[in-house]
Amino acid sequence: MSESLRFVSDYLQLMAMSFMAVVYIFRIRWLLKFKASRERQAPSENVDASSFKGIVYSWANIAMPWSMESTRHMSFFYIQFVVFHLAVAANIGMSLVIPYAPGLMKPMIVVRLLQILFAAACAIGCYRMFRRLSNPAMRLISTPDDLFSLVLLTVWLFASVFAAPNRPDLGEGPLMVYFIMTAFFLVYVPFSKISHYLYYPFTRFYFGRTMGYRGVYPIKRVTQPKPTNNKGIKSI
Amino acid sequence: MAQNARSHKASKVVERMGKKLTRQMVGSLVGCVHCGMCTDSCHYVLANPDDPTYAPAYKADQIRKIFKRNFDWTGKIFPWWVHAQDVRTDEDLEKLKDIVFGKCTNCRRCSLNCPMGVDFATLNRMARGLLVSVGVMPEGVAVVSKDQWEVGNQMGVLPQDYLETLEWLSDELEAEFKDPAARIPIDRMDADIVYAINPREVKPHFLSCGRELDHAQRRMGHDQFWSLLRGR
Structure with a gap:
């Protein structure tokens, strides 16, 4: 391994991660500077609901695609979401495993599984870009940051497909590109929409608290009475 | 400099927005990833399928862009990158009025279908309050509110x-x-x-x-x- 590769895979990553952590600390401090809102109305009389239950339900929402109409009706979109985010998490993990615990990447099955995951996520990224540009509503709400973040992640996932084998002896190019992109990604993330995972616990906490307090969360699906025909007994 | 270029009403709206922001609102303002999951949940979108300006994320962005331009660092430094934009004139406020009063009922269906838990109804309510505080509101709302305050009921019946x-x-x-x-x-x-x-x-x-x-x-x-x- 050359000195250059050692630098970008180790020191550069540490510097980028430290920078990201510092910016995130400032960001959370900034968010906490705003006062927390209070409920002004009386709590719900629904005994099955409470603020606490609402918060737990809201946090668990991500793993319950049946809890939202949007994910219930767009299951393919939900699967894309899961694959894409798993791939990003695995990719971040890989950027730490390669320099500090390369032994974990030795089994070929691990490499192949990661490559399949990254390739699938890369394809999803391309599809999402197409959707963002072709759908009028999506095009209208998309900012340059949205588009750039998606392109950045998609290209980064593409690069990781070639970096996963971790074979600098066959050429350092793929690893160099991968680690430089990872460093850039870490520096850019706090300023982009990709940092939404930082806000996720806050937004879902407050939304869950409100909905639980008001008796909406946890949502209980009620079986709708079947409509009757002319001969039926019930009519609405 | 930027503040001087604003109309009196626009200045008041921005100034009061700073005082009204809560952690819940700020989370909803910075948390949207523009995934578009909320779009099909909005009954206005279902009634106007060919008009993308009814999309809840777009409507929320009309409030979000003011927040980003004045209170968020990325919007302050790179406004074009995140679609941050200030309110300058009374016409800008009128456009915002048409959206927050005329294109949303605060039903929260979009929020219940948002993976991030962005609470658009809270943002919309805040925007309505800010606009009302500077006298920008639909005429019907102004009349019935006046009757409610002065007479005790919205129909103005003594x-x-x-x-x-x-x-x-x-x-x-x-x-x-x-x-x-x-x-x-x-x-x-x-x-x-x-x-x-x-x-x-x-x-x-x-x-x-x-x-x-x-x-x-x-x-x-x-x-x-x-x-x-x-x-x-």
Whole structure:
């Protein structure tokens, strides 16, 4: 391994991660500077609901695609979401495993599984870009940051497909590109929409608290009475 | 410099937004990833499928862009990168008014379908409050709000007018049923049912409501069946 590769895979990553952590600390401090809102109305009389239950339900929402109409009706979109985010998490993990615990990447099955995951996520990224540009509503709400973040992640996932084998002896190019992109990604993330995972616990906490307090969360699906025909007994 | 370029009303809106922001609102303002999952949940979108400006994320962005331009670092430094934009003129406020009052009912269906838990209704309510604080609101809302504050009900019916209306309605009922007991009871303490009238029904629908209740009372052969409240 050359000195250059050692630098970008180790020191550069540490510097980028430290920078990201510092910016995130400032960001959370900034968010906490705003006062927390209070409920002004009386709590719900629904005994099955409470603020606490609402918060737990809201946090668990991500793993319950049946809890939202949007994910219930767009299951393919939900699967894309899961694959894409798993791939990003695995990719971040890989950027730490390669320099500090390369032994974990030795089994070929691990490499192949990661490559399949990254390739699938890369394809999803391309599809999402197409959707963002072709759908009028999506095009209208998309900012340059949205588009750039998606392109950045998609290209980064593409690069990781070639970096996963971790074979600098066959050429350092793929690893160099991968680690430089990872460093850039870490520096850019706090300023982009990709940092939404930082806000996720806050937004879902407050939304869950409100909905639980008001008796909406946890949502209980009620079986709708079947409509009757002319001969039926019930009519609405 | 930027503040000087704003109209007086726009300056007040931005200034008051800073005071109104809570952690919940800020989370919702910075948390949107523009995934578009909310779009199909909005009944305005379903009713206007060809107009993308009804998408909840777009509507929220009209509030979000003001926040980003004035309170968020990325919007302050790179406004074009995140679509941050300030409100400058009264026309900008009028455009915002049309969206927050005319294109959303605060039903929260978009929030319930948002993977991030972005609470658009809270943002919309804040925007409505900010606009009302500088006198920018739909004319109908302004009129009924004024009546509510000054008279006590949104239809602007004075207590004396209300009682007099009931009086001549009673006369009509009495003539219709040819029964001197067919009167509309008011503030009767021993009534079984209290009919608290919807303010909108005082003018157009009261006669029919009163008749229906009186018919029901007569069919059941039950005196002291219902009473109206005089209270505002």
